[in-house]
Amino acid sequence: MTAKIALANVRKRFGAKVVLDGVDLSIAPAESMVIIGGSGTGKSVMIKSILGLIRPESGSITVDGREVTGLRGRALADHQARFGMLFQGGALFDSLPIWRNISFALSGPARERRAAAIDNLARVGLGADVADLRPSELSGGMQKRVALARAIAAKPEILFFDEPTTGLDPIMADVINDLIRTLVTDLGITALTITHDMASARKIADQVAMLYQGKIIWHGPRAEIDTAGNPYVDQFVNGRAEGPIKMQLHSL
């Protein structure tokens, strides 16, 4: 089966700093992949490279078997249109009502876009009554749901989630995890999630991959993260200060 997304030997440096040092990763269609790894290990750079926002120096990135590094102009825009993105802070426009936030990337008459927004609100468990409110009138958890509704509104084939549970209490975080899981399963979307939240990783992932010093040092099914037999994975998954991963004080 062709991978939905495949990275082979992807390298990226900024000046003298090597961030991606030969990343290999393969994500199957309709699979939920979670990338774990400490701060500054290059998770965002990897996602931006897949989106074509950053150009790696070498290596290959394919989507449905088609090379996407080096795309420009219209081809790059078409490539990016296949992705939905849930950003860390939600990134809603406070000046726009909820329904306009959700239907931002949609075209067509306002009446249809509003109806589509309400359909997507229902998918994330919110009623039409919030459609005319502003983001600032909603709780953090509701804002996250709205951001999720926006991410799926354009019916993307692939969803990227950047720290989807950051800033939420554990119960709301779990509601969001469940929603992500359901959306991915029901809509057959391929999902790539970056998270430090192991409870979230355990809930969302089919597969987990750990990025460390610019390489994927372990990947495997979610059920194997506790028995990976890899000291780096073990330290990260259990959140221990002691272990092979040394925190540099200036990066804390």
Ligand SMILES: Nc1ncnc2c1ncn2[C@@H]1O[C@H](COP(=O)(O)OP(=O)(O)OP(=O)(O)O)[C@@H](O)[C@H]1O
């Ligand atoms: N445009 C850029 N120019 C220079 N350096 C960059 C640029 N983008 C990222 N970096 C550097 O690349 C490294 C990896 O950054 P990245 O944002 O991918 O980390 P991350 O794993 O997503 O971290 P976090 O979990 O804290 O979000 C960092 O040292 C960062 O400073």
